[in-house]
Amino acid sequence: MALPQAKQTATEERLATLSLPDAGCTRKAREAAIARVREMGLPGRRDEYWKYTRPDTLVSVEAPHAALFDGEEPDIFHDFDRLQIVFIDGVFSPEQSDDLTLEGVSIDRLEDICCKDIHWAKDLYGVLETRGQVPVQRPLAALNTAFASDGVAIRVTGKPSKPINLVYRHASEDSDAILHHIVRVESDAEVTILENGPAASRFNKCMEIDIADNGTLHHIRAQGRDHQRRAATHMFTRLGKESVYKSFTLTVNGVLTRNEQVVELTGDDAVAHVAGACVGDGDFHHDDTVFVTHDAVNCESRQVFKKVLRNGATGVFQGKILVKEGAQKTDGYQISQSLLLDDDSQFLAKPELEIYADDVACSHGSTSGAIDETALFYLRSRGVPVADATDMLTLAFLAEAVDEIENEALSEVIVERLQGWLSRRR
Amino acid sequence: MLEIKNLHVKLEEEEKEILKGVDLTVEAGKVHAIMGPNGSGKSTLSYVLSGRDGYEVTDGAATLDGEDLLEMEPEERAAAGIFLAFQYPVEIPGVGNMTFLRTAVNAQRKARGQEELSAADFLKLVREKAKSLKIDADMLKRPVNVGFSGGEKKRNEILQMAMLEPKMCILDETDSGLDVDAMKLVSEGVNALRDAGRGFLVITHYQRLLDHIKPDVVHIMADGRIVKSGGPELALEVENNGYADILAEVN
Ligand SMILES: Nc1ncnc2c1ncn2[C@@H]1O[C@H](COP(=O)(O)OP(=O)(O)OP(=O)(O)O)[C@@H](O)[C@H]1O
Ligand SMILES: [Mg+2]
Numbered sequence: 060m061a062l063p064q065a066k067q068t069a070t071e072e073r074l075a076t077l078s079l080p081d082a083g084c085t086r087k088a089r090e091a092a093i094a095r096v097r098e099m100g101l102p103g104r105r106d107e108y109w110k111y112t113r114p115d116t117l118v119s120v121e122a123p124h125a126a127l128f129d130g131e132e133p134d135i136f137h138d139f140d141r142l143q144i145v146f147i148d149g150v151f152s153p154e155q156s157d158d159l160t161l162e163g164v165s166i167d168r169l170e171d172i173c174c175k176d177i178h179w180a181k182d183l184y185g186v187l188e189t190r191g192q193v194p195v196q197r198p199l200a201a202l203n204t205a206f207a208s209d210g211v212a213i214r215v216t217g218k219p220s221k222p223i224n225l226v227y228r229h230a231s232e233d234s235d236a237i238l239h240h241i242v243r244v245e246s247d248a249e250v251t252i253l254e255n256g257p258a259a260s261r262f263n264k265c266m267e268i269d270i271a272d273n274g275t276l277h278h279i280r281a282q283g284r285d286h287q288r289r290a291a292t293h294m295f296t297r298l299g300k301e302s303v304y305k306s307f308t309l310t311v312n313g314v315l316t317r318n319e320q321v322v323e324l325t326g327d328d329a330v331a332h333v334a335g336a337c338v339g340d341g342d343f344h345h346d347d348t349v350f351v352t353h354d355a356v357n358c359e360s361r362q363v364f365k366k367v368l369r370n371g372a373t374g375v376f377q378g379k380i381l382v383k384e385g386a387q388k389t390d391g392y393q394i395s396q397s398l399l400l401d402d403d404s405q406f407l408a409k410p411e412l413e414i415y416a417d418d419v420a421c422s423h424g425s426t427s428g429a430i431d432e433t434a435l436f437y438l439r440s441r442g443v444p445v446a447d448a449t450d451m452l453t454l455a456f457l458a459e460a461v462d463e464i465e466n467e468a469l470s471e472v473i474v475e476r477l478q479g480w481l482s483r484r485r
Numbered sequence: 486m487l488e489i490k491n492l493h494v495k496l497e498e499e500e501k502e503i504l505k506g507v508d509l510t511v512e513a514g515k516v517h518a519i520m521g522p523n524g525s526g527k528s529t530l531s532y533v534l535s536g537r538d539g540y541e542v543t544d545g546a547a548t549l550d551g552e553d554l555l556e557m558e559p560e561e562r563a564a565a566g567i568f569l570a571f572q573y574p575v576e577i578p579g580v581g582n583m584t585f586l587r588t589a590v591n592a593q594r595k596a597r598g599q600e601e602l603s604a605a606d607f608l609k610l611v612r613e614k615a616k617s618l619k620i621d622a623d624m625l626k627r628p629v630n631v632g633f634s635g636g637e638k639k640r641n642e643i644l645q646m647a648m649l650e651p652k653m654c655i656l657d658e659t660d661s662g663l664d665v666d667a668m669k670l671v672s673e674g675v676n677a678l679r680d681a682g683r684g685f686l687v688i689t690h691y692q693r694l695l696d697h698i699k700p701d702v703v704h705i706m707a708d709g710r711i712v713k714s715g716g717p718e719l720a721l722e723v724e725n726n727g728y729a730d731i732l733a734e735v736n
Contacts, residue, residue: 432538437575440535441589441645442563442596451588455579455628 066100069118073101076120077206083173088185092205095189099198108195111375111407112317112346117199117291122235122261125287125314134226135255135281135472141224142166144211148229148259149236151209155228163217164250169210169239180212180241187267187295191321195350200293200319203265207239215248215274222251222277227258229285234259240266244274244302251277251466257285257313264292272299272326278306279469281476282316289315300326300355307464309473310337310345311480317346324351324358324386334363334463336473338480339372339404346375347395353386353419362393365460367453368404369484379411382419391421398456399429450481486684487511487534487653492545494526494533494709503529505709506545511653511684518687518695520723521706527688528572530706531657535569536562549653563589564596566652570642570659572688577629582641585629586611590648614647618674635662643674654678655686660694672697692724705731 062070074096082089102114116123144166145155151168159166172178185204191197213223225240236259244250248271258264270276282290290313296304310316320333337345351360366374376395397406408425430452438448454477461477464470487510494504503526511517519527533540534547536559547554549565557565577585591601602610615625618640630638639659646654656675660668675685675698687698695703695717703719704711707728712735713719723731 431577433575434577436537436559437571437577438585438589439559440537440563440569441585441649442560442593443588444560444592445558447588447592448560451580451585452577455577458579 062100066103069103070096070101072120073118073202079206080208081173084176084178084181085173085184089205092185092188092201095192095201096198096205099192099196099201101198101202108348108377111377111409112315112344116289116315117261117263117317122233122259123287123289124232125229125260125285125289126232127229128257128283128285132284135283135476136224136253138472139222139224139253139468141222141253143224143226145226145228146209146236146238146258148231148234149209149238149262161219161221161223163215163219163248164223165214165216166223167212169207169212172212178212179214179243183241183243183267183269184239187269187297188265188293190297190323191293191295191350197293197319197321199263199291200265200295203237203239203263203293207237207265210239210241212241213243213252215242215244215250218249222253224253224255227254227256227262229257229259229288232260235261237263238265242266242268242276244268244270244276246271247273249275251279254278254280255283257283257288258290260288262288262290262292264290266294268294268296268304270296270298270302270304273301274299275303276305277465278304279464279473280306280308281473282308282310282313284312286312286314288313291317293319293321295321296331297323297325298329298331301328302326303329304331305463305465306333307460307473308335309476310335310339311476312339312343313345314342315344317348319348320350322349322351322360324353324355324360327356327358329355329358331359332361332363332463334361334460336365336457336460336477337374338367338477339369339374340484341370341372343368343372344375345373347378349378351380351391353380353382353389353391355386357388358386359390360392361463362395363460363463364395365457366397366406367400367457368397368406369400371403373404374406376406376408376410376425378409378423379413380421380423382414382416382421384415386416387418389416389419389421391419393423394459395425396456397427398453399427446485450478453481454478486513487547487549487686489547490545492530492533492547493543494529494540495543497539497541502543503709504533507709507711509704509711511686513684514681515701516679516685516687516698518689518700518703518720519706520689520703520720522728525706526709527706528657531569531655531686531688534562534655535559535567560592560596563649563651564593568646568649568651568654570639570646570654570656572657572661574630574638574642576631578631580629582627582629583611583625586645586648589645593649611648614644617677618644618647618670620644636664636667639663640667640671643671647674647678650678652682653684653686655688657688658690659687660689660691668694669697692720695720707732707735
């Protein structure tokens with residue numbers, strides 16, 4: 060079907076500004092991705108999937124200017140023993156990164172894969188993204204596959220002794236970064252991947268994650284901090300038998316963030332939890348778009364998304380659980396909630412269930428509300444000052460999402476960040 | 486200690502007067518009980534004293550050791566020494582009971598210019614007090630009142646009171662929902678706090694609680710006023726005959 064003229068023009072204009080990197084073994088995948096982008100067209104305002112979030116500044120030819128955060132604040136995970144892989148405005152920095160060797164894992168730069176003809180990542184690059192284009196189109200992810208200029212391929216074969224930390228630094232006020240990572244967790248392997256940092260003025264990031272039988276991936280991400288930054292991210296995750304995927308995202312600040320999670324449970328007894336906590340102020344717009352497909356027996360999925368919004372901030376949640384025929388004994392849970400600290404802020408939610416199996420337990424709920432006045436009075440009547448009591452209740456509201464992080468030390472630093480955000484806004 | 490004079494209170498949202506001139510003085514070291522029919526305004530009085538929103542004081546005064554309570558925020562009243570054990574304790578999902586207690590204790594200490602309790606000292610104190618109320622470690626870890634039984638909630642109120650050591654304790658139907666043994670525990674908890682510097686206002690429907698916590702004065706509240714005051718025998722009279730006689734007598 061032909062694209063509407065305006066959409067086609069916008070898409071071609073954007074494509075004209077991008078050039079295919081020296082692609083080696085990813086070349087075919089990239090060319091196919093360009094074709095997909097042409098076929099779908101880049102997201103436009105009238106697209107149903109972009110009803111609540113305006114994609115204009117994510118697809119425009121030039122990245123909108125974004126001032127750098129001015130202030131000293133150490134990286135959120137700086138206290139942790141971790142292997143750091145640093146990107147500055149989307150470009151790998153060998154100087155700031157650690158040595159990429161670690162037992163139980165092999166890490167290659169995308170660039171190094173590209174100059175090889177054979178590499179394990181070749182069989183994955185763009186594959187999960189392509190699978191994720193059905194039944195809903197995600198053109199920004201295809202654009203990413205086509206033009207990603209950097210990224211890493213992480214293959215986990217054992218249980219590395221420390222987490223791998225992708226650090227995204229923002230240094231230029233007009234940077235426009237496209238990163239693509241491939242993660243393969245082999246059978247019985249287990250890894251924690253951390254991500255943090257504002258990344259770029261505009262950031263398009265795609266991560267394809269393939270977890271083999273019995274593999275485990277913990278993912279914790281903190282999206283900072285530079286107020287004017289924009290980001291569109293996709294995580295495509297495929298889970299094998301008895302594998303586990305647990306992902307948590309913290310978002311503070313950022314004028315526009317769209318995080319898509321596309322999860323496919325393809326092996327029996329797999330577990331996938333995706334969670335997010337965000338706090339937003341003013342012109343902050345945050346969109347969590349999640350699509351979980353159950354295509355195996357006795358799998359469990361949870362989606363837990365909490366947003367605190369004030370001063371006219373907007374939160375969006377689009378979440379779907381699709382239970383395919385035969386995916387019996389599915390346990391699916393989805394909750395999205397917002398705490399509106401004033402009347403100007405808004406939360407737009409579209410929770411969906413689509414079920415083609417009969418023996419399943421799925422529940423979903425979405426709410427939007429203010430601080431509980433009765434609870435607030437109870438705390439104050441015990442002597443807790445109103446500002447502290449409000450913060451306590453706000454953190455309590457976010458707790459269900461933060462509790463999805465299994466590692467206590469990691470969940471503590473997340474809570475600290477949230478506390479910091481709240482105390483700066485008194 | 487607590488002095489309430491001609492207190493008139495209406496609902497903020499409606500033209501409905503609930504307290505119609507309450508006069509009441511609780512001296513330090515004394516236990517006063519308030520009884521009265523449902524809807525007579527007992528809980529409203531306790532809320533107005535502790536500073537809950539939604540009520541408007543149209544006349545009268547309430548002071549604690551001479552300080553105007555009605556001008557203060559709820560947390561300031563708490564720091565000044567007011568404590569209300571709620572008729573319906575509030576559930577707060579996501580806030581651990583222990584965190585809550587510690588925050589409250591330290592907030593009050595800070596407001597009074599005292600140093601915060603160290604984590605170790607706090608823990609020791611809370612364990613000791615919890616033990617005497619038969620509150621187990623699990624209840625301390627759980628979110629505030631969430632999933633607590635009616636009686637557990639009431640014991641948790643008394644634990645908070647024991648930790649905060651307020652000057653003026655207001656207990657709103659703390660006995661309701663308690664089994665016989667819990668009633669004893671709670672009463673012992675209250676009696677342990679009785680001393681010359683502390684006042685109690687105990688709202689109850691039943692003589693039974695007053696068997697354990699012996700009041701110095703009993704008041705009867707009806708239709709927003711204290712209509713009769715007397716000694717402990719007044720509670721017995723209510724227990725035996727209900728309110729009809731007393732109300733007929735005062736009207
Ligand atoms: N927020 C409110 N909105 C409407 N009516 C209220 C409100 N608060 C109190 N009232 C009314 O005021 C009156 C007094 O209520 P209050 O709870 O103080 O009574 P009480 O003496 O504590 O009763 P009980 O013995 O049943 O606990 C009742 O008629 C009640 O319905
Ligand atoms: Mg009452």
